Amino acid sequence: MGESEKMRIEEHPILGTFEKGKKVQFTFDGHTLEGFEGEPVAVALRSNGVLVHRYTTKRNEPRGVFCAIGRCTDCIMVVDDVPNVRTCVEPLKAGMVIQTQFGKGPEMSE
């Protein structure tokens, strides 16, 4: 993990540079990572080399981003203790606590 993967596009031939929010820290399964405020959580994770977002209920198979527009729900994770959050459309905030989701995720308290 870490920004070593160099997945971000620094200078795009058509689009130039991308407008981003301020750099913020968040945690992923206990590790402190960095991303830009307001970008989808999935994008911040991808920039840190995280591809596996969850494991399925029955077969424990890994899943990650598939449609990237909030439709397929393959990229759901536990975000700030809330399970089933579509990380491809959930904006990143400073201090977010993001966890790999196993099956249906933890039970929510009332």
Place this chain on the structure above:
Amino acid sequence: MVTIGAGPAGLAGAIEAARNGVEVVAFDENERPGGQLFKQIHKFFGSSVHQAGVRGFNIGSGLLDEAQKLGVEVSLSSVVLGIYENNVMNVMIRDHIEQVKAERILVATGASENMIPFPGWTLPGVIGAGAAQTMANLHGIRPGKRLLMVGSGNVGVVVAYQMLQAGCEIAAVIDAAPKIGGYGVHAAKVARYGIPFLMSHTMKEANGKEKVEGATVIQVDEKWQPIPGTEKSFDVDTICIAVGLNPMNKLVRMSGCKTVYVPALGGLIPAHDLNQRTSIPGIYVAGDVSGIEEASTAIIEGRIAGLAIASSLDYLDEAAFVEQRDRQFQNMKGLRTGSHGEARRKAKDYLNAVMKG
């Protein structure tokens, strides 16, 4: 009038209706309007009336500006949950649900991507071509370092080129069909990079345990059957699927409108006449939901629907309506030529005939 979807068709419809005095609200489930237009960084085709040579995202900004100037209310993060009798809709706006009744509804919900299943297709790293576009062109991140593109239609070749622009490597473009499906202009841009096009090849499997670590493809015969012994493997971390689109018809079908299965238009299509009217009074369709075509045709269909709605509400007299609508018909003609366009035009004529009974 309510438009469901603020993509090219919905915005164009909203603009024409609002220009003639109709009060318009556009609901869109996304946080940003424009549908897929803002991901289209390539220049569009056609002639100057189709804004040829203009990049998709600029067309999107233009439509959005115009809609806003005309007082169209664009309501984002607003999911239309259902269409019921008498044009009543339930709309989830962020965290609450409102009931909305409109005199006219333009359903412009667009399309979703087709997928082909193969062993390993659920692995992280297998993504839709739309996802690749969203990540690179909207969020400035490469979906992977080295990609295999599955599908050589327009989406496949356009997105393959966009991934090159984003700084990814492309191992190959494969397609089960014997010929490249996309326009020559787009395919040539990819071919000029020396990227192999493997025609008559399909996915055998995605390799890897936790994520994609490679792809195995296999040649198919003229009956689409895999030929054992023709497997080839690619060292890729991403497999991008671009095997067509299907109309997002679930919502409009709730209205009970007549539908027809039309393969040339991508699937189950709400029957509609040349004014984009469905079989349910007051409900219109435009863009990909009324048949998979392109953003430029979606804009024209949207304009026709907007004009027809304005006319049906007496904001536009018959002569002015016919004149303006016929100008749009004329614009459309240029886009429904060639073998693909001709098939779509015939399919649209068929749907019009279905409407007439």
